[in-house]
Amino acid sequence: MKSIWKFFTSARLAVVLSLLITIDVLTGTILLSSSPKALGTIDLEIFFYWLFGTGLNNLTASWWIFLLLALLVLFVVNTIVCTVDSIVFMFRPRRDAARIKPRRILSQAIHLGFIIGLLGHLVSSASGFRTMDNRLFEGSSIPIPQSSELSLRLNKLDVAFTKNGDMLRMDAYLSLIRDKRVVKDKVVRLNEPLLYQGNAVYITHHGEAPESMKFELSGNGTQEIIKIKLHERSVTTNWGYTLKLENLIPDFARDSKGKAYSASKQFRNPALEVKVYKGEKFLVSGWFLLKYPNKTPLAFDGLKLVFPGLAYRPYAVLTINKDPGTVIILSGALIFIISLIGLLFIKGEEMELVKRQTLK
Amino acid sequence: MTEIFLWLSIAFYGAGFICHVLDQNGSRHTLQRVSTYMLILALIFHTIVLALRVMETGHAPIAGRFETLLFFSWSIAVLNTILLFRYRLRTTDTLTIPVIFLALLLAAFSDSGVYRLPLALKTWWFEIHVVTSFFAYALFTLAAAAGAFYLLKEKTGTGTELGIYQNITYRSILWGFTFFSSSMLLGAIWGYLAWGSYWLWESKSAASLLLWFYYVGVLHTRMLKRWRGKTVSVMAIVGFALVMFTYLGVSIFLKSTHGM
Numbered sequence: 001m002k003s004i005w006k007f008f009t010s011a012r013l014a015v016v017l018s019l020l021i022t023i024d025v026l027t028g029t030i031l032l033s034s035s036p037k038a039l040g041t042i043d044l045e046i047f048f049y050w051l052f053g054t055g056l057n058n059l060t061a062s063w064w065i066f067l068l069l070a071l072l073v074l075f076v077v078n079t080i081v082c083t084v085d086s087i088v089f090m091f092r093p094r095r096d097a098a099r100i101k102p103r104r105i106l107s108q109a110i111h112l113g114f115i116i117g118l119l120g121h122l123v124s125s126a127s128g129f130r131t132m133d134n135r136l137f138e139g140s141s142i143p144i145p146q147s148s149e150l151s152l153r154l155n156k157l158d159v160a161f162t163k164n165g166d167m168l169r170m171d172a173y174l175s176l177i178r179d180k181r182v183v184k185d186k187v188v189r190l191n192e193p194l195l196y197q198g199n200a201v202y203i204t205h206h207g208e209a210p211e212s213m214k215f216e217l218s219g220n221g222t223q224e225i226i227k228i229k230l231h232e233r234s235v236t237t238n239w240g241y242t243l244k245l246e247n248l249i250p251d252f253a254r255d256s257k258g259k260a261y262s263a264s265k266q267f268r269n270p271a272l273e274v275k276v277y278k279g280e281k282f283l284v285s286g287w288f289l290l291k292y293p294n295k296t297p298l299a300f301d302g303l304k305l306v307f308p309g310l311a312y313r314p315y316a317v318l319t320i321n322k323d324p325g326t327v328i329i330l331s332g333a334l335i336f337i338i339s340l341i342g343l344l345f346i347k348g349e350e351m352e353l354v355k356r357q358t359l360k
Numbered sequence: 361m362t363e364i365f366l367w368l369s370i371a372f373y374g375a376g377f378i379c380h381v382l383d384q385n386g387s388r389h390t391l392q393r394v395s396t397y398m399l400i401l402a403l404i405f406h407t408i409v410l411a412l413r414v415m416e417t418g419h420a421p422i423a424g425r426f427e428t429l430l431f432f433s434w435s436i437a438v439l440n441t442i443l444l445f446r447y448r449l450r451t452t453d454t455l456t457i458p459v460i461f462l463a464l465l466l467a468a469f470s471d472s473g474v475y476r477l478p479l480a481l482k483t484w485w486f487e488i489h490v491v492t493s494f495f496a497y498a499l500f501t502l503a504a505a506a507g508a509f510y511l512l513k514e515k516t517g518t519g520t521e522l523g524i525y526q527n528i529t530y531r532s533i534l535w536g537f538t539f540f541s542s543s544m545l546l547g548a549i550w551g552y553l554a555w556g557s558y559w560l561w562e563s564k565s566a567a568s569l570l571l572w573f574y575y576v577g578v579l580h581t582r583m584l585k586r587w588r589g590k591t592v593s594v595m596a597i598v599g600f601a602l603v604m605f606t607y608l609g610v611s612i613f614l615k616s617t618h619g620m
């Protein structure tokens with residue numbers, strides 16, 4: 001036992017291990033860029049889930065990560081043993097006070113910061129979740145994953161571009177809701193996520209999806225806009241007319257024999273047949289084609305019905321993550337860096353970039 | 361305008377360097393003084409180039425190869441000036457000024473077009489992340505230069521002289537390591553805020569990780585008698601090669617999403 005302890009107090013071991021890690025990660029750096037297929041999905045999942053799934057099945061590209069883990073385990077044991085050893089040494093009774101030097105204390109604080117930070121990585125590699133491509137439409141809500149009570153609502157999406165097409169802003173006005181009560185409002189934009197109890201919500205991109213078919217009914221100097229939702233079949237207007245959708249072809253095309261069919265399920269080029277009623281009374285029917293909005297107006301009762309196109313509804317594409325390790329990592333990192341800075345500025349000639357007395 | 365000052369600064373670094381080399385044993389004081397003035401002028405022009413660039417682009421000079429080369433070399437030049445005024449030390453100039461000179465020359469032939477920063481890069485976190493990493497690179501460069509001088513003077517130099525080089529190596533690596541660790545933390549915070557992950561497994565980040573572990577190792581040789589002196593000087597030089605790999609090699613030879 002004592003000899004194992006002694007083995008791990010060795011600073012030479014620390015140097016050798018750090019050199020081995022350097023060589024291992026150097027190989028990894030090259031593999032990361034040469035094996036995008038095998039390693040490209042690594043950031044999409046929680047690290048350990050990936051490692052023991054995809055990673056194990058692609059050992060030719062991922063072996064260095066397993067080796068890195070093994071070396072890190074040794075290195076951490078090395079660091080813990082050294083730190084404990086050093087702290088015990090400093091505070092052993094009946095030693096002269098000179099042993100407790102600022103430099104020594106700060107060095108051990110650095111080691112402690114590293115250990116805490118790595119512990120945070122461990123937590124973050126094995127817990128939490130990552131979800132991408134969550135589509136949230138303006139005015140609607142989605143639940144936060146793995147949470148029974150939290151949901152997220154998009155109140156407004158504000159996107160703007162420059163004349164050259166560069167994005168100026170992409171602002172999502174979000175509300176986080178628990179039990180029908182808003183617990184947090186936040187304008188989420190690039191670099192500014194919504195953070196709440198370990199959950200983090202990011203906007204990655206945006207888009208818009210067709211929501212309804214829009215018609216214009218005009219005559220006698222006035223106009224009414226009528227919308228039929230994509231999944232609905234009819235609507236009654238304020239003026240008392242009923243529009244019934246008889247046929248709907250989302251992506252209109254003709255085959256070689258001239259027969260109409262839908263080239264896809266997307267609403268790229270919709271064609272629709274509409275019947276118009278006044279109460280029970282059938283008035284008129286006809287086809288509308290998106291590509292020819294004004295060519296085929298339906299006329300009845302001195303009014304004109306045209307189909308200018310689809311009405312779209314904007315949506316934000318969100319990444320929703322939870323990573324309970326980050327707070328621990330941040331604490332460790334701050335202890336680490338503050339102690340390092342302390343080490344640079346504690347008094348004494350030794351702390352200069354060059355020993356001054358040796359220059360004379 | 362930027363171009364004129366860039367070439368002026370390259371010329372003055374070159375001339376200052378030649379004067380410095382002609383006076384290797386430090387006996388010709390006038391020549392050494394001329395060299396100092398030239399290098400200071402070069403740094404002033406260099407600073408003007410950076411300032412003009414910042415005014416032109418509206419962000420810290422850290423995006424694209426042209427700007428990073430300017431900034432990397434500027435950090436080394438500032439460091440040299442600190443060494444000069446605080447410690448009256450000029451020997452390492454013999455190695456660091458060629459690095460500045462080459463970096464500026466490379467910059468002069470790089471694409472200097474002004475591009476809009478993508479929205480994700482428009483944040484202080486990113487800017488300080490890059491700035492601190494280049495300060496670290498500059499300090500690691502100085503450590504390597506001192507290491508090289510240690511090896512050159514190992515047979516002929518006095519104990520005091522070797523002690524100075526050794527000290528510069530350790531001290532600048534400790535400073536560099538502090539900047540580099542800060543840079544990695546800032547990068548992690550930025551990554552977390554920008555796309556929800558404080559770490560991405562891609563080649564540039566991995567190269568930074570290896571550099572970090574490498575210098576942890578170098579720092580701890582201080583505790584080992586047999587590694588001090590010659591070995592640590594060699595390690596500082598190898599470290600410079602790793603710095604160049606991380607800074608330039610990854611983006612030139614490997615595919616990286618870091619896209620610098």
Ligand code: HEM
Pocket residue numbers: 008009010011012014075078079080082083103104107108110111114340343534576579580582583
């Ligand atoms: C990733 C792990 C580690 C990190 C980041 C780290 C970092 C540091 C740093 C920055 C210093 C100050 C260096 C200086 O003053 O020049 C230091 C000092 C020291 N480290 Fe580590 N270290 C690590 C692991 C280890 C291990 C495994 C050992 C075991 C041998 C160790 C033993 C020491 C000792 C003995 C000192 C000097 C303390 C003193 O000045 O009294 N370190 N460490």
